[in-house]
Amino acid sequence: MSAQIAVLGGGSFGTVIANIMAENGCQVRLWLRDAARAKAINEHHENSRYLPGFTLSSNLIANTDLAAVVSGAEAVFVSIPSSSFRQVVAQAKDVLRPEQLLISTTKGVEAGTFALMSDILTELCPDNPVGVLSGPNLAKEIAAGHITASVIASKNHVLCQRVQQILCSKSFRAYASDDVFGVELGGTLKNIYAIASGLSAALGVGENTKSMLMTRSLAEMSRFAVAEGANPMTFLGLSGIGDLIVTCSSSLSRNYRVGFALGQGKTLQQAVEELGEVAEGVNTLKQVRQQAIEKDIYMPLAMGLYEVVFNQAPVKEVIASMMSNQPNVDVEFSVPR
Numbered sequence: 001m002s003a004q005i006a007v008l009g010g011g012s013f014g015t016v017i018a019n020i021m022a023e024n025g026c027q028v029r030l031w032l033r034d035a036a037r038a039k040a041i042n043e044h045h046e047n048s049r050y051l052p053g054f055t056l057s058s059n060l061i062a063n064t065d066l067a068a069v070v071s072g073a074e075a076v077f078v079s080i081p082s083s084s085f086r087q088v089v090a091q092a093k094d095v096l097r098p099e100q101l102l103i104s105t106t107k108g109v110e111a112g113t114f115a116l117m118s119d120i121l122t123e124l125c126p127d128n129p130v131g132v133l134s135g136p137n138l139a140k141e142i143a144a145g146h147i148t149a150s151v152i153a154s155k156n157h158v159l160c161q162r163v164q165q166i167l168c169s170k171s172f173r174a175y176a177s178d179d180v181f182g183v184e185l186g187g188t189l190k191n192i193y194a195i196a197s198g199l200s201a202a203l204g205v206g207e208n209t210k211s212m213l214m215t216r217s218l219a220e221m222s223r224f225a226v227a228e229g230a231n232p233m234t235f236l237g238l239s240g241i242g243d244l245i246v247t248c249s250s251s252l253s254r255n256y257r258v259g260f261a262l263g264q265g266k267t268l269q270q271a272v273e274e275l276g277e278v279a280e281g282v283n284t285l286k287q288v289r290q291q292a293i294e295k296d297i298y299m300p301l302a303m304g305l306y307e308v309v310f311n312q313a314p315v316k317e318v319i320a321s322m323m324s325n326q327p328n329v330d331v332e333f334s335v336p337r
Ligand SMILES: NC(=O)C1=CN([C@@H]2O[C@H](COP(=O)(O)OP(=O)(O)OC[C@H]3O[C@@H](n4cnc5c(N)ncnc54)[C@H](O)[C@@H]3O)[C@@H](O)[C@H]2O)C=CC1
Pocket: 009, 010, 011, 012, 013, 014, 015, 032, 033, 050, 079, 080, 081, 082, 084, 087, 088, 105, 106, 107, 108, 137, 138, 139, 140, 276, 277, 278, 280
């Protein structure tokens, strides 16, 4: 496989996804801001800050010059946290050519606008094909070589096929979808419920409770999706239930870890500072709550979690209040008309 690829963002996911393509024989340039880290990656073939002990392919070159990284790349993967995503794409857009494929791997929502990352790509780079990569993809497990699958979603079938070619390997598979909104929404929403799962794990809840929490999270995500005009059936795939399961079950998930720390009595600030990496669910929770209020969407889990996370409401009281709600129907996967 010979292709020139750019990955913007040298965190754990940007690095690991860049390495899959480099191992497949692509010439991959990884853009990051920190010159010392870029130099260290090139000298030692290791991103010691985000993936210590993981040897990177010699086909992967780190570089701090955004124009040089993007120039000549067939595809540009953007792995920048949602808080900086627009700013980085705005920097890159002047050097992009219209035929370059743009793929977001970021599972978050822009504060204030409720734009998902593919919306920002389309808004700033309207001539480029846009796609979203999302699925149950813990970066550290990919680095450890565990068999993993993801979803590449785009309205552009050529983009999906090309990304499948450059990403599929003996341990990584990318399935295609044309439901960009559904795939992206699933990856974004599940982070809220991963925080709730981490929190409940710290409280020592039973397996019944864990199962109930995940399943009712899926029902709540589906209700939100329908209200936003998305097809909730997409949530039955890897980017929905698949990602919900992994992120709600694993202490490798940063969102789960934030929830766990809260459950241990730490403040949000302590939890986020100790993590030292991005936990998108914290901002997503704020934005989704606002959207649910404005659109009158019934989301008791997100609302209760918001009170615990941002207003220090006692967890036991929030749970007691939720348990006194009128039980809803079980399966709510109605397709929007
Ligand atoms: N780590 C994981 O397991 C997975 C992460 N993702 C998603 O990937 C996105 C990126 O996450 P990670 O790589 O895991 O985050 P991370 O916290 O490991 O790293 C974020 C990287 O972005 C860089 N960055 C932040 N602001 C920047 C700016 N203004 N300009 C340039 N670089 C900037 C940071 O320096 C850091 O290198 C997130 O939205 C996350 O939801 C998706 C699947 C799995």
